[in-house]
Amino acid sequence: MGEFELIRRFFFTQVVDAEAGVVLGIGDDAALLQPTPNHHLVVTTDTLVEGVHFLADDDPASLGHKALAVNLSDLAAMGARPRWVLLNLSLPTVDEDWLQAFADGLLALARQHGVRLVGGDTVRGALNITITALGERPASAGQAMRRSGAQVGDWIAVSGVPGEAALGLAQRLGRLNLPAALAAQALARLHRPTPRVELGLALRDIASSAVDISDGLAQDLGHILTASGVGATLELAKLPRSPVLDAVPQDEAWQAQLAGGDDYELLFTLPASALDALAHLPGKMTLIGRIEAEPGLRLRRDDGSLFTLARKGHDHFA
Amino acid sequence: MGEFELIRRFFFTQVVDAEAGVVLGIGDDAALLQPTPNHHLVVTTDTLVEGVHFLADDDPASLGHKALAVNLSDLAAMGARPRWVLLNLSLPTVDEDWLQAFADGLLALARQHGVRLVGGDTVRGALNITITALGERPASAGQAMRRSGAQVGDWIAVSGVPGEAALGLAQRLGRLNLPAALAAQALARLHRPTPRVELGLALRDIASSAVDISDGLAQDLGHILTASGVGATLELAKLPRSPVLDAVPQDEAWQAQLAGGDDYELLFTLPASALDALAHLPGKMTLIGRIEAEPGLRLRRDDGSLFTLARKGHDHFA
Numbered sequence: 001m002g003e004f005e006l007i008r009r010f011f012f013t014q015v016v017d018a019e020a021g022v023v024l025g026i027g028d029d030a031a032l033l034q035p036t037p038n039h040h041l042v043v044t045t046d047t048l049v050e051g052v053h054f055l056a057d058d059d060p061a062s063l064g065h066k067a068l069a070v071n072l073s074d075l076a077a078m079g080a081r082p083r084w085v086l087l088n089l090s091l092p093t094v095d096e097d098w099l100q101a102f103a104d105g106l107l108a109l110a111r112q113h114g115v116r117l118v119g120g121d122t123v124r125g126a127l128n129i130t131i132t133a134l135g136e137r138p139a140s141a142g143q144a145m146r147r148s149g150a151q152v153g154d155w156i157a158v159s160g161v162p163g164e165a166a167l168g169l170a171q172r173l174g175r176l177n178l179p180a181a182l183a184a185q186a187l188a189r190l191h192r193p194t195p196r197v198e199l200g201l202a203l204r205d206i207a208s209s210a211v212d213i214s215d216g217l218a219q220d221l222g223h224i225l226t227a228s229g230v231g232a233t234l235e236l237a238k239l240p241r242s243p244v245l246d247a248v249p250q251d252e253a254w255q256a257q258l259a260g261g262d263d264y265e266l267l268f269t270l271p272a273s274a275l276d277a278l279a280h281l282p283g284k285m286t287l288i289g290r291i292e293a294e295p296g297l298r299l300r301r302d303d304g305s306l307f308t309l310a311r312k313g314h315d316h317f318a
Numbered sequence: 319m320g321e322f323e324l325i326r327r328f329f330f331t332q333v334v335d336a337e338a339g340v341v342l343g344i345g346d347d348a349a350l351l352q353p354t355p356n357h358h359l360v361v362t363t364d365t366l367v368e369g370v371h372f373l374a375d376d377d378p379a380s381l382g383h384k385a386l387a388v389n390l391s392d393l394a395a396m397g398a399r400p401r402w403v404l405l406n407l408s409l410p411t412v413d414e415d416w417l418q419a420f421a422d423g424l425l426a427l428a429r430q431h432g433v434r435l436v437g438g439d440t441v442r443g444a445l446n447i448t449i450t451a452l453g454e455r456p457a458s459a460g461q462a463m464r465r466s467g468a469q470v471g472d473w474i475a476v477s478g479v480p481g482e483a484a485l486g487l488a489q490r491l492g493r494l495n496l497p498a499a500l501a502a503q504a505l506a507r508l509h510r511p512t513p514r515v516e517l518g519l520a521l522r523d524i525a526s527s528a529v530d531i532s533d534g535l536a537q538d539l540g541h542i543l544t545a546s547g548v549g550a551t552l553e554l555a556k557l558p559r560s561p562v563l564d565a566v567p568q569d570e571a572w573q574a575q576l577a578g579g580d581d582y583e584l585l586f587t588l589p590a591s592a593l594d595a596l597a598h599l600p601g602k603m604t605l606i607g608r609i610e611a612e613p614g615l616r617l618r619r620d621d622g623s624l625f626t627l628a629r630k631g632h633d634h635f636a
Contacts, residue, residue, distance in 0.1 A: 027465075028464055029395035029465075029528075030360045030362035030393055031362070032358045032359070032461070034457070040351060040353075041359065042349070042351075043348055043436060047408060048441075049441050049442065052443060075347075075348055077347035078350070086361065123367050123370060125369075125444060125446060126446070130365070130448045139352070
């Protein structure tokens with residue numbers, strides 16, 4: 001048995017779990033899964049590459065967590081309940097300690113959400129982590145939470161505190177020197193994002209559109225505006241704040257919040273008639289602007305003047 | 319728009335196709351798919367890495383074909399009808415000609431099988447191709463074609479002509495010098511394998527177990543034997559032959575047929591009561607041995623003596 005066969009056994013032990021919809025798990029040519037009647041299947045996949053999405057010496061447990069989290073975040077943005085995942089791992093060498101930590105981080109988050117690892121592949125090559133996540137949502141939800149559903153007059157809301165992850169990255173790269181407690185908070189937000197799965201489920205009946213913030217709030221909101229054929233104004237004074245964000249100058253904080261990326265918060269629109277529901281959603285929600293007929297995105301300061309981003313968004317490949 | 323955004327648009331144009339079960343295609347946080355009622359979902363994924371599974375100067379159209387074919391082959395081995403695929407592509411540079419050819423090869427095979435590309439990711443990094451394929455089969459098929467279903471007395475059958483792909487690889491690597499027409503045939507089998515999708519569908523009611531031959535006939539049959547707790551004897555004289563195989567010495571031909579890999583033929587067992595059905599299956603089928611109670615795999619020559627493989631199977635990572 002080669003070392004890669006050992007890895008397969010390490011990660012990919014046969015799982016048959018009728019309650020989790022696994023009829024036949026890892027170990028055959030393909031997994032057999034039992035979909036829930038009257039549900040749509042919701043599918044997403046993300047690849048993380050060393051030097052682009054993470055650094056070689058990043059903590060492997062956090063990396064395992066994050067690789068899964070970014071996929072669960074996409075499912076959350078569609079209001080799907082995550083069910084099954086596949087892991088494709090390309091590794092230059094076999095480091096058992098690294099693998100154990102990576103698996104622990106990934107599988108802990110999977111367990112937290114009742115997600116089963118049902119397939120994958122392991123090959124020798126440059127470090128590359130691809131996760132494919134399968135979720136479900138009632139077919140009756142139709143095309144709810146699609147990016148094209150925003151209407152003029154809708155409110156724009158965001159979960160959590162976007163921007164902390166970007167400051168965590170600046171700290172990680174030595175471009176920022178936060179006090180220890182704030183640095184720890186920012187780095188945790190960068191390395192261990194929390195996919196807003198329960199929020200996504202709750203938004204199915206409320207949100208007119210939704211997206212998860214991976215490339216920066218402004219850029220991801222831009223996807224909604226383009227798909228919906230509308231514009232928006234954000235009130236910068238309304239953006240959620242935190243001690244981490246308060247530790248940098250105002251313009252840098254706004255830049256991090258609007259164009260930092262890696263937040264994995266949900267950004268969504270909702271009609272005024274649904275505002276009452278906001279208080280019952282899980283976690284911190286903040287209303288930050290309104291959808292307007294005029295195309296484009298306006299970032300308005302308290303005094304009415306407009307703020308311009310130094311960089312539009314987080315694009316690894318621009 | 320960055321060059322990678324262009325690629326995304328190139329491959330991943332929005333598809334909504336109710337007939338193909340695509341409720342919401344590429345372009346949102348996740349795809350929404352409509353599963354067929356009373357069917358199981360069948361899921362598999364494979365990663366191809368340059369230098370391990372292919373060479374940098376391999377024809378990109380063939381590579382696109384093969385990357386999809388190896389996944390469809392896994393679905394075929396489970397008797398699943400392929401429906402949707404996702405493509406994760408890591409690329410060191412953006413070469414439009416290469417991409418166009420790769421996409422053409424992949425999408426031509428997808429169209430042939432009515433498969434829709436519904437998601438993926440494109441990042442900058444070492445060349446890495448990951449495809450995830452989703453298929454379906456009736457829930458009433460239960461655990462048909464699982465590797466653990468072989469019974470003592472079952473016949474062992476194989477589709478097509480295993481071994482030609484291995485000789486194609488030897489030709490590709492300059493270790494073999496076949497006449498031009500035979501070389502072309504062997505290389506075509508290496509670079510453009512045919513996933514036995516229709517055969518897989520037909521085998522659901524016939525085969526007691528099945529596997530696709532990716533790592534070599536003997537090794538893949540070994541998976542069935544282990545999972546089923548049985549053994550087998552193969553009659554080497556019964557192995558399907560071809561002019562390509564006849565062009566090399568007998569022992570080399572057997573080595574290629576039994577341990578060459580990359581065949582993507584289906585290897586399956588069937589009870590004697592189902593032998594009549596064999597004639598009605600699509601393509602060439604050959605009975606090559608029987609399942610026995612005695613553990614292990616015996617490779618028997620015509621004169622009754624046993625053949626021993628120089629290498630047990632095709633393992634990229636041994």
